[in-house]
Amino acid sequence: MTNGVAIGFDTIKPEVDFYVHELYPLNFFGTTVYITTTHVCTFIVILAIAILALAARRSVLKTKDAPSKFAVGVEIVIGALIGFVNGSMGKAGKKYINYIGTLFIFVFISNISGLFGLRPPTADYGTTFCIALISFTMIQYAAIRYQKWGYLKGMFEPIFLFFPINVISEIATPISLSLRLFGNILAGTVMMALYYGMLPWLFQLGIPSALHVYFDLFSGAIQAYVFCMLTMTFIADKRNVEA
16 A cells, blocks of 8 residues: 555545655666665755764864854763763773764764654664664674684684574674664654544644654664664674773
8 A cells, every 4th residue: 555554444544654755766787776765864864964064163163262052062962972982982982982973973863853854764774774784894893803813713602503603693783783773763753654644633733742752852862872882882892892
């Protein structure tokens, strides 16, 4: 069903929509691929982050005697991110501040983009799986660099018969990271779409703001925090650094 949702009763309006839509077809080496709503919303999120970053840089560089409120806010956010990473990774945190900070900002703004009428990019598994793969690559790089042959040896512990189980455990890392984020954000997107679609317009005044605060803002912040915290925990564990 393309214009509505069938869940066993007829109370849902046909305009309920929480799907990823194909917007523009492209021919890619003989295969048709599509620019979707996820691509467009991701581009908007990245553009918003770039504009905020340029504005923050300009505000901080212009600061001479009395910093502006915006510059103070930027310093508070940066200080909080540095404290967050260092508090979780200890001495190793210095090398990962840029990545974890960028990851947190992207995931957080993607999660709350529903407040601005977008479909959150993180409500698409293609997005969450890709960023989970990037984190997984960094986790494996840390393991190989700091454990060297000990990492390969550990795959056969406590006995060599545990090798398949240990491999599955490693492969499960990006899958669990991506599914956790995807499931929570998609659930909020579906709940809000159902709310707007099932109830008359009178009940859509005022009440949705509280739901948006929970599903978009609160839940979005929590999921960004959890994703980054798990990434740092896995990296610190591979480096044998106490988090």
